[in-house]
Amino acid sequence: MTTSNAGTRAQATAQAASAARLRVTVPSVADRVAAELRLQLAEGVLLPGTRLTESTIAEDLGVSRNTVREAFAELAAERLVVRLPNRGIFVASLGPGDIHDVYTVRRAVEVSAIRNGGTPERVAAVRAAVEEGKAAAAAGDEEALGTANQHFHGAIVALAECRRLDTIMSQVLAEMRLFFHKATLDAHFYRGYLDDNEEICAALEAGELDRAGDLLLAYLDRSEAKQSAVHGE
Amino acid sequence: MTTSNAGTRAQATAQAASAARLRVTVPSVADRVAAELRLQLAEGVLLPGTRLTESTIAEDLGVSRNTVREAFAELAAERLVVRLPNRGIFVASLGPGDIHDVYTVRRAVEVSAIRNGGTPERVAAVRAAVEEGKAAAAAGDEEALGTANQHFHGAIVALAECRRLDTIMSQVLAEMRLFFHKATLDAHFYRGYLDDNEEICAALEAGELDRAGDLLLAYLDRSEAKQSAVHGE
């Protein structure tokens, strides 16, 4: 047998495993390395296609190569990085096909979430994200506008109160962030979305869930088309 | 700078990263360890809550502890195991809340996929899964009936031709497989689903996508209720 203990013991440990997320825990070194890399990826310091050498990163961050390796495993699981066996790991790059792929996930997750509505608190969070975007636009802060837009869509998924959907969505958003640095150069890129967000949010608040879903769907289709036009072929 | 080379070089490596999945590659030792553990998890050799000791598994499989560690990282990313810092890793166990969570994901993914239909080939694959289930039922093979049911739902998601949705679905199914050994003891558990699958598939083949979606949704709700009744509180 490859396992050590089972049976009645499992009962006790099982609930411990469930309560894992309540635990106070210091993020491991590997986690912090992964976090640092995630940050650099999100900020565009590391561009798609860039090769990440284990030893280099280990030196730069002052950790062991094995630890870097673990961090890479995390990032690879999130698709932020691609592992080419015996060749190294590279910052992931999305091809035209991937754009459609990503938006297909978003259509499934976001539309499903909004169609089922959510508690008043969750709806309020969506509204807050809309206002955050407006404020950013008023301040002329394009960067903040972008993150506000992500908050908006994150809040929509959060309506479902489903932890797994939340992580799926945050991963998808991370992938897009990695990819959209080119597009973001267009200063007015997000500006056109403000009205959409407002309209979707209003429909949500009015309880017109199906209409909100349709609006969101149309929005996503338009957004995909725009992205495909910018990148893509 | 933490990166080594960028710019024009990135262009070349970028497409290499994209074409990664076409590459001929031997799965690494860590991957094989992960695969072995996945198998044992799916077969119920390792029950939820069981503790997996690094050194033990390293010995049993004849690999290094570091390698086992990498395998664990893979499985943790798939939620099949849970890592308790400084305490070890345990086979994941789903609580009542998780059941709803998982089904929420399935509703989002599956219903979205079926509502958009798919190519005739993909629809045929769904039909094939239905027939596979009928054959298993006729043969009285409960195990085959279970896997046929998973094929059915996998085929539905495959309608969308979205790689990311496919992996999401397969991960969710893996989680459920891990969890449903108790339920599967009831020999007739899947039997009731046969008619549902047939009806859903028929609607799909007839192009009545909305109806197929509604049927599927109802099916998932019923399935969740059943599971919650068996486990749960």
Added chain:
DNA sequence: AATCGTCAGATTGTTGAACAATCGGCCGAA
């Protein structure tokens, strides 16, 4: 000149051992 093998350098994959940090449980004291 173009193609093909070969070779050297570099990087990854994997191992083994070591050590600190942390955890769980046992034992003793109040």
Added chain:
DNA sequence: TTCGGCCGATTGTTCAACAATCTGACGATT
């Protein structure tokens, strides 16, 4: 009984080494 501290076991992390593999260049052959 309960609290506090100690002990053994396991994990987290590092380091060093080696085999396997890839890349690129050099040179030989056709």
